Amino acid sequence: MADMSVAHTAGASKFGRFIIYGLLALVCLYYLMPLFVMLSTSLKSLDEIRAGNLLSLPGEFRTDAWVKAWDSACTGVQCEGLKGFFWNSVSFVVPAVVISTMIGAFNGYALTMYRFRGSDLVFGMLMIGCFIPFQVVLLPMAQTLGALGIANSTVGLVFVHVVYGAAFTTLFFRNYYVTIPDELVKAAKIDGAGFLRIFFSIILPLSVPIIVVSVIWQFTQVWNDFLFGVVFSSGDRQPITVALNNLVNTSTGVKEYNVDMAAAIIAALPTLLVYIVAGKYFVRGLTAGAVKG
């Protein structure tokens, strides 16, 4: 009797497992399908695209669509591919990510370890920053950039992203630092260390997981941003997202789907890489402190 019931539940759990994995596979397929279509289309010739099935594998692998997207596709009037815009993006994303992460770390440290009068209010106001839609800040930001004399420049774009990102990075670091025992800071104070010394010698070395989270988050946000890019930059200073849009919308007769697809993958590649390299830290860091233990 007992044996039978054990066998029964084992069978049931096997069946349940089968359903779970089946569903997971289905969801996986659903999400991977567009990537597959993009990848296979980018490797096909235009004739094959027109003739064939959307889901079929390319008959022969051709990389000329990739070369064209990188080197010579037209984005509006000039036809130099995405390469210039790719480096544009790198040139403002890297400083924007580094600076906003540093500011977040410093804010988080000050807000948790040196609670001053009204620190909770400051934190609350910063949090509101996370909920302000991009569109709302466009006009005031344009005025600010103009007043600072950095409109239409890489510096201006970095500034916009740093200001907008600081709310998020502060939230990350603050929530991470509340899990660090404050006796650590007290011990360092008694050892004679000051505000900055404690930050750089003790707190920052403990922050690696949350730095990774902040970098991934900011990199994805800033790299993928389109609105700020299209509004606050122009001409050959534009980021790759804007260039991709221009490339796809520039038609000289025939619509070159393979080039569009290759260009889209090129534009998405850096964020994909960041996720693959540091993804496991991401989930770990986001949930850090959420559960005690």
Place this chain on the structure above:
Amino acid sequence: MGALSIRNVRKSYHGNEILKGIDLEIDKGEFLILVGPSGCGKSTLLSMIAGLDSVTSGEIRIGDQVVNDLSPKDRDIAMVFQSYALYPNMTVRENISFGLQIRKVPAAEQARIVERVANTLQIGHLLDRKPSQLSGGQRQRVAMGRAISREPSLFLFDEPLSNLDAKLRVEMRTEIKLLHQRMGTSIVYVTHDQIEAMTLGDKIAVMKAGEVQQFGTPQEIYDNPANLFVAGFMGSPSMNFIPAKVEAVGSGYGVKLESGQRTHVFPVPGGDGKLKAWEGREVLFGIRPEQITHKSESRLGLPQFQTAEMPIRLTEPTGPDTMVLVPINGKDVVCRVHPAHAGQPGESMELMFDLSKSVFFDPASEQRIA
């Protein structure tokens, strides 16, 4: 000149008074214990001595310097925390030398100090490990090493042993006392454990609700508690408090005790003066378990000893002694009896009361009467 003097120190947070006028004073080399239940303000007081919390009013002096407005690093103190608070990113060596480095001690001198500290605490083989690779006891040693490396004039310990298991706690307790004897530096030590307080302290301040209830040597506090709280807090198992009526016995006064079907009136030696005012009224008669033992013939007839036969409700053997519970005046009273003489539950046994150290409290004010 005292090593530490605290004069009428108060602390309030948002209008709540946490410390209500603390006065304490210790001499150089003394070991001061702040003991009390959680929330009594002992840790806050320690934080204020360390300079991690501000003083609302009053004065704290370390040596001959008023330190109220000095930052922690200028107070010539070192502190050991409950969580040890070792820097997780640094090796043991770096942990110990961090404070020296900040004070710009030359590297050669630092190395010499680290070596000396490591020898003192036998942590030489751990110097290149990170705190995460150490056991609880080892972390405790490193935390003490970090404190002694700077040779401060005052050590502060904040419940340093409460994260250790029972056996290790006793070992480290001995070690801290030996360390204190060897170095002779003044120590302020916060604990909620009255055994730690008794064993370590030269002076004990028993605190409750932001006030010092009693300040004295361990023996004074144990033998002559100032009030009901101190009497009940210090000692384990704690003192028995028996509600009892005061009656005139011969030329003096005594307390009336009922147990089983019998009534006894025990004359209190030297109780005639202060108990007189309480004749006919009820007091709390305090007597420690070790003052109620089995009957010993050699003591019979001495005036401070009284014997009575009482029924046993329960026995709790602890090994060296057996705790015997007897009902007196409706309360269970713990008696500490030699195992060979302890009776069984349901039986009754003859017990001998040593009244020379008995104490009496006003049931309303909880203050000591006699």
